[in-house]
Amino acid sequence: MVTSRPFEGVEELILFEDVSYSYSPGRYAIEHINLSIDKGEVVAILGENGAGKTTLIKHINGLLKPQSGFVIVSGMNTKDTTVATLARHVGLVFQNPDHQLFAETVEKEIMFALTNFNFPEDEISRRVDWALKEFGLLEYKDRPPFLLSGGERKRLALASVLCYDPQIVILDEPTTGQDYRQKLHLASLIKKLNSESKTVVVVTHDIEFAADFIPRSIIMSKGRVIADGDSEELLTNRELLMSASLIPPQLVELSWDLALNPPTIHFDEIVSSVKKLLEGKKA
Amino acid sequence: MKAFGFDYKRGTSIIHILDPRSKFIYTILFTALTVYFVNPLVLLLVFLSSVPMVIVAGVGKSWLRSIRGSLFFIAFIFIFNLIGIFWTTGSVADALIMSISMSLRFMALISIFSVFFLTTPPEDLTQSMVQLKIPYDYALTFNMAMRFVPTLSREAQIIMDAQRSRGLELEKGNIFQRVRNYIPILIPLIISSFRRAELVADAMESRAFGAAKRRTSLYVLTMGRRDFFFILFSAAAFLAFLSLKILLGIQ
Numbered sequence: 001m002v003t004s005r006p007f008e009g010v011e012e013l014i015l016f017e018d019v020s021y022s023y024s025p026g027r028y029a030i031e032h033i034n035l036s037i038d039k040g041e042v043v044a045i046l047g048e049n050g051a052g053k054t055t056l057i058k059h060i061n062g063l064l065k066p067q068s069g070f071v072i073v074s075g076m077n078t079k080d081t082t083v084a085t086l087a088r089h090v091g092l093v094f095q096n097p098d099h100q101l102f103a104e105t106v107e108k109e110i111m112f113a114l115t116n117f118n119f120p121e122d123e124i125s126r127r128v129d130w131a132l133k134e135f136g137l138l139e140y141k142d143r144p145p146f147l148l149s150g151g152e153r154k155r156l157a158l159a160s161v162l163c164y165d166p167q168i169v170i171l172d173e174p175t176t177g178q179d180y181r182q183k184l185h186l187a188s189l190i191k192k193l194n195s196e197s198k199t200v201v202v203v204t205h206d207i208e209f210a211a212d213f214i215p216r217s218i219i220m221s222k223g224r225v226i227a228d229g230d231s232e233e234l235l236t237n238r239e240l241l242m243s244a245s246l247i248p249p250q251l252v253e254l255s256w257d258l259a260l261n262p263p264t265i266h267f268d269e270i271v272s273s274v275k276k277l278l279e280g281k282k283a
Numbered sequence: 284m285k286a287f288g289f290d291y292k293r294g295t296s297i298i299h300i301l302d303p304r305s306k307f308i309y310t311i312l313f314t315a316l317t318v319y320f321v322n323p324l325v326l327l328l329v330f331l332s333s334v335p336m337v338i339v340a341g342v343g344k345s346w347l348r349s350i351r352g353s354l355f356f357i358a359f360i361f362i363f364n365l366i367g368i369f370w371t372t373g374s375v376a377d378a379l380i381m382s383i384s385m386s387l388r389f390m391a392l393i394s395i396f397s398v399f400f401l402t403t404p405p406e407d408l409t410q411s412m413v414q415l416k417i418p419y420d421y422a423l424t425f426n427m428a429m430r431f432v433p434t435l436s437r438e439a440q441i442i443m444d445a446q447r448s449r450g451l452e453l454e455k456g457n458i459f460q461r462v463r464n465y466i467p468i469l470i471p472l473i474i475s476s477f478r479r480a481e482l483v484a485d486a487m488e489s490r491a492f493g494a495a496k497r498r499t500s501l502y503v504l505t506m507g508r509r510d511f512f513f514i515l516f517s518a519a520a521f522l523a524f525l526s527l528k529i530l531l532g533i534q
Contacts, residue, residue: 063448082452083447084452087448090448096441099438099441099471100442100446100449100471102446102471103467112449112451112467113449113450116452146474161448164450
């Protein structure tokens, strides 16, 4: 068993130590999870439906408390910390914006978290302004959130969490229902958060998105972490992807078909390899 | 958070295979009893009379969940009656007896309705309503309302998680503040219910719902001998309870 304050020396921002959780007896949603994420890292959590991804991230802001093992976030054991306290450090954006939008206007929606965390008035109006501009919502300021389009609602959900500047940002399936331009927008947002040395965790099915924009991947299957490391290394590993029921990124399939060694997830590497092949033929 | 355990699970007990209509007659008769009597002992008896059915049907776990889920309301009913009646009559004994009665009445109702819903397949319920000449549209609406209760409670949980992730503390403040804390949960729940209702309606119409003027049924429910005995038994018990009033003058 663990004593209550062994965490003074913990350097990692997020630490899972042998964490298990089950919703109904006999079936674990996540089982023996060990992982650590440092400050400033950008991490993708990949895995098939029911792999335990959402259960895992709910442990980071304390919505779920580990039934065995422990989770440390910013030096706090989530077991003895309220969700409200953790939420100040961990911004969790849910998959479906309709599960959180409720206010009369877009502006008030963004204010919700800020007032919950007792920000001073001038700080609130400053942050609301920033969020409205940052997420292109300024012109909808006084509209009811329910009348926005799907993509706009998704942006508002993001804005309503990022406005309070949490040091860890968790995005649950941020790319579902988004067109390619929105995905690029999201990628640049992640890059920007990262440049402010925020930690970003992205839960996704979208393996292309992970391959293109996220340096580290954690692959889950049936409640366990089956691989954790460099995205390029993991996403070009055929057996690994098969065992996690993941379809490889298209660039990886292409580099397998071209028999590139080593296979790659980078477009320009494929281009240069193909050029080399062509030149070899000419010569 | 499973709302009221009204979630039917397939079963083969005698209670499960009774015709929904005969169970419905039992439900009506015993509901009438709970409303008719105010004596706490009689209400306790009505409540206890549903327990053997729970045991025979083997739905004890779900039944307990219904009772446990309603404990909050029972406490609410008890406290408000206690205060209210003491306020008007000034008698502690009267207030206490009346509050106990009201709580028992509610518990009995929950128990009786649990037996009905826990042992009746939703599709049989719809079918029996249709056979009772209730228009199919209404029967189906009722069926779907029941069908979406677990969906709704799951969704309420997700919404609660989402708002707590934005710093909402449900247990903060005095009683009025606490009620207000639920606004950010109720509004998304209502709106997404409307969205879903629209979606379901569209999906049904795309599959030609309402195209046939006259519906026929593949399965028709029939009352058997066991239904006859069950109704007879329910009616006898009902009359026995009534005789308490007629013969002994118990209110």
